[in-house]
Amino acid sequence: MVRLGLIGLGQAAQILHLPNLERMEGQFKITAVADVSRELCGYIAHKYHVEHSFVDAMELIACPDVDAVMIMCAGDHADYAKAALRAGKHVFIEKPMTLDVEKAKELMAVKEQHPELVAMVGYCRRYNESFLKMKELLRQDERPISYVRARTMILEGPWYLENTWQEKKAGDLDPAGRAAMQQAAAGEAIRLLGNQPGRAQILAFLLLAGSGCHILSAVRELIGLPKAVRTAVVSPNGMQFTLILEYDGFNMVFEEMNDQKVVDFDESIEIYQGTRKMHLRYDSPYIRSLPSRLEVSELVQGQAKVSTYGPDYRDMFANEVKEFYRCIVERDTPKCDIFDAAEDVKLFLDIARKFAVS
Ligand SMILES: NC(=O)c1ccc[n+]([C@@H]2O[C@H](COP(=O)([O-])OP(=O)(O)OC[C@H]3O[C@@H](n4cnc5c(N)ncnc54)[C@H](O)[C@@H]3O)[C@@H](O)[C@H]2O)c1
Known part of the structure; x- marks a missing residue:
């Protein structure tokens, strides 16, 4: 069972991913959620029976009950992705990973220090x-x-x-x-x-x-x-x-x-x-x-x-989260990883x- 933390609980989380994650019971368990909106945190935590809820995403990344993090918030995703990898967590990053070539390089450098972790980008198409x-x-x-x-x-x-x-x-x-x-x-x-x-x-x-x-x-x-x-x-x-x-x-x-x-x-x-x-x-x-x-x-x-x-x-969104799970348990590399997205x-x-x- 992969214990999952979700950062950003808006449209992408609610419409695209949560319905599929819920159907992967036994593979993923959502143990933590984070959003700058306390109201959304409370709503999603209640609806999906999630134990931990944070308004600060860095606290979710540090949470010991989280093995993998999905980054679906607004703004640039590279800093949270780096922090997650440094904390030893697998990471799924909604597109766009970042707009900044230098941030992409820094993220790749951190990933190279953690070959055991999966760092996938959500190119659903x-x-x-x-x-x-x-x-x-x-x-x-x-x-x-x-x-x-x-x-x-x-x-x-x-x-x-x-x-x-x-x-x-x-x-x-x-x-x-x-x-x-x-x-x-x-x-x-x-x-x-x-x-x-x-x-x-x-x-x-x-x-x-x-x-x-x-x-x-x-x-x-x-x-x-x-x-x-x-x-x-x-x-x-x-x-x-x-x-x-x-x-x-x-x-x-x-x-x-x-x-x-x-x-x-x-x-x-x-x-x-x-x-x-x-x-x-x-x-x-x-x-x-x-x-x-x-x-x-x-x-x-x-x-x-x-x-x-x-x-x-x-469903392409179901396919991509299944692939994230498969790569984690089989220690494989997804085709849409951060090195691919950096191109x-x-x-x-x-x-x-x-x-x-x-
Ligand atoms: N793959 C797709 O087809 C697809 C579709 C829609 C969105 N997306 C991507 O998903 C991401 C989110 O888009 P959305 O449409 O859900 O946006 P949204 O505005 O509906 O939701 C974003 C959520 O992130 C929260 N948030 C903002 N900053 C935060 C922070 N620092 N920490 C925690 N939470 C924070 C907001 O409160 C909001 O609830 C974007 O990267 C977007 O490109 C992908």
Whole structure:
């Protein structure tokens, strides 16, 4: 039994992870929770029968009844992750791990001193079954890639959650605290970007690291890092950007928009390989347990053929926490570990430094 401590009890904890962790009774036992909101701590501790509850996350990390820590709070996660590893705890870090290349390096250095511990990053899209099928089909086929198109054009969570399953909000926090955190995140982005970035560039960087990271990281698993960032253009309000990334022999286009008002969650990866196109679509993670699908269009002996893999109902969030557990008990390394995520930290900063406002 792995005794688990949760830091941050908001949307990610309540909607994405707690329902799966509860079903892993016998593998995980939640022994401690921490949130700056006392009210949320009390609510979750009562609902899930959790023994220890803290408003200071460092106290949770030090708690002797905790073997592994899940970091799901707002803000940069590297410092809590380092503290957890130093305290001898396995750690699951929700994305983004950090925006800061130097913090990523420090975290990797601490991890190297603790090879016995698991340090996993929550890139859920990479544990989606249709994604894994796409990767398998790509590996089995020699056809060269001619083009990759990916996007994250999303209506964010509040609309879906209002209409499906609303998480409990903290009622005891001063709204000024949230504003201060947003201010701090912008200040950190300004420091990291250098050269007095404009507002659109800052917002697009936070968007890229916060939600674009899912698909860009998934694409990196499929086809590796790009050779160069050719174009990075952001809209004046910072809420939409388009990238052209150069690979050996082909380009990839990635587009993200995060202020759309249409009720649509349009997140996908398309890989063109001459006579074949694979198209993976992700449905909204806010409505739980939607199936995923992979569509493969091919020209076979002059005939058009479309094959669909799925619908697959296995939940990517369940898959990733099961993988966290498996790696802990089998002393294995997850594919999405901190060394893997550090590749993204550098890539995202490289991209964001190139953002030009349209
Ligand atoms: N994998 C996914 O699809 C996915 C989806 C949503 C969020 N996330 C990630 O999960 C994390 C949290 O996002 P969220 O949507 O749950 O945000 P949220 O604002 O709903 O919840 C964050 C919680 O952290 C608490 N908190 C803030 N600072 C804290 C601190 N220092 N110590 C303890 N608690 C603290 C807040 O009070 C709040 O309850 C982010 O890193 C986000 O990127 C991932």
